[in-house]
Amino acid sequence: MHRIFNRLSLKIAHKLPILFVLIAMISVISVGAFSINNTSETIVQQKQQTLTALAEARSTSLNQYLVSIREDIVITAASRNVQDALPQFANGFRDEAQRHNDPLQSLQGIYINEKATTATSSHGNKEALGQKHLFDGPTLLDGLYHSQHQRFHPWFRQMLTERGYYDIFLVDPEGNVVYTVFKELDYATNLLDGKYNQTGLSQAFKAALSNKKVGSISYIDFAPYAPSNDAPASFISTPVVSQSGFEGVLIFQMPIDRINQVLQVSAGMGETGETYLVGSDYFMRSDSRFSQESTILKNKVETTTTKKALNGETGIEITMDYRNIPVLSAYRPFEFQNIRWALIAEIDEQEMLAPVKEARLFILMIGAIVLGVVALLGWLFARSIVHPLQKSTSEMLELADGNQSVEITGLDRKDEIGNIASALQTFKENAIQQTQAASENLRIKSALD
Structure with missing residues (x-):
């Protein structure tokens, strides 16, 4: 770099600021590159950890x-309400079969009561689709099933509402869906030989049927479910075992909203x-x-x-x-x-990389500011050196031209500029003494002649 600067036809006033800027630039680029890389790695690591x-x-x-659902279904299956309700609904289902021969048609006609999909009844559910669970049962019809539905349905409905389950099913040992809260088209069907015997609900029942141990759990993963308009449905099931033995299966249709x-x-x-x-x-x-x-x-x-x-x-x-x-x-x-x-x-x-870009821009801005400040300081520093040198050079030329009255500046400085000024003052004094000596010699010579 020394040789390069010597070859350049530049004055010290220009060389010094350039030198300062180059040194600062190298420092800023080095530190900036390290900072950007280190900051980027740190931010990415933080994002990864987060x-x-x-x-x-x-x-x-x-x-x-x-796990809370798993615990809930086991506790619910062991509850007095479920262990009472399931055999009562099963008995009511058989009673309905004796009364009407086809319990599917009679029960769906009363509890769903939609002309487009089921049989209908003048005593049937008047609630709109999606609200069928609000119907407790017919008050003007006799039958064991209806009385038991009016007895147990409010409890199951409250449970479904509070826990957020999509639906709750009770299935008797023969595979009859003797009760559901929501009353979709799977209600009153048979899961072994009925229309929906290949669905996730049927799989959940069959899994519980194959393992009647108290507390055993079976889970069926999401799949399109026809009774729910082919919406995704998953099921969890457990056997209901009372003191009398195996009563059937309790099934929850899993709550998608809660999982979301x-x-x-x-x-x-x-x-x-x-x-x-x-x-x-x-x-x-x-x-x-x-x-x-x-x-x-x-x-x-x-x-x-x-x-x-x-x-x-x-x-x-x-x-x-x-x-x-x-x-x-x-x-x-x-x-x-x-x-x-x-x-x-x-x-x-x-x-993820947005903070990295912001940090990079910030570091570049700081680097630019540092370079600007260094350039200004370099110029001011060069000016503080070059201006006295220029003054000393002018005074030296004045002395060389014989102007012994020139005033030497910088004598009060304690640095190299002060040393130069002292040297110039010595030259000036020596020049004055020589001039005086020459004048004295000339006077003496003139007197002798």
Whole structure:
């Protein structure tokens, strides 16, 4: 650099500021590059840790909720109301068969009472579709079933409302759906040889029927369910065993809304983050929080992280999501009753890197400010050196031209400029003495002559 500056035809007034700026530039670029890289890594690591923690928190919350359902169905099956209700409904169902020969037609005609899909009755349910559970039963009809329905239905309805279940079923040992709260078209059908004997509800009944041990649980994963207009439905079942023996099966149709509430908590997820479940068929088992319509069994998520989670792996990485958008994806397996799902927590890479871009811009702005300040300080410093030097040079030229009256500045300085001024003052004094000596010699010589 020394040789380069010597070759440049620049004055010191220009060389010094340039030197300061170059040194500052090298320092700022080096420190800035390190800071940007270090800040970027720190922010990404923080995002990874946060997303991983959120995925774990959602997994824990979901597990606690599903375990509470499992505990609830076991406790409910052992309750006095259920152990009384199921045999009473079963007896009422048989009584209805004796009265009307076809209990499916008579019961659906009274408790559903929709001309387009069922038989109808003048004493039947007048509530609209979706509100059939508000009907306690006919008051003007005789029959064991109706009296028991009026007795037990308010309790089951309150339970469904408070717990958020989609529906609650009681099925007798012969497979007859002797009671449901919501009264869809599966009501009063037979799950062994009836219209819906291949559905998830039937599978839940058959699973409980094959294991009549008190407290045993069977879970059937989401699948389209015809009586619910092919909406996704999953079921959990347990046998009902009283002192008299096996009474039948209690089944809950799982609450999709409650599961979504657990997974769709937006706290900590930013604007683009979401958490969802994916089944072994790669279709969603929960709704995306960004979709107005249900995405369960509709959106296929056959991504790298989903496959890893379904294989039992846990981790986090940048990948393409089901929208073909790059995301930071935290993944982990989630298991409930021998069913494995992939639990995925994701946030768009663009949002994740936004703080990195902001930090990079901030560091660049600080670097530019530092360079500007250094350039100004370099110019001021060069001026503080060059201006006295220029003054000393002018005074030196005056002395060289014989002007012994020139005033020497900078004598009060304690630095090298002061040394130069002292030297010039010495030259001036010596020059004056020489001039005086020459004049004296000339005077003496003139006197002798």
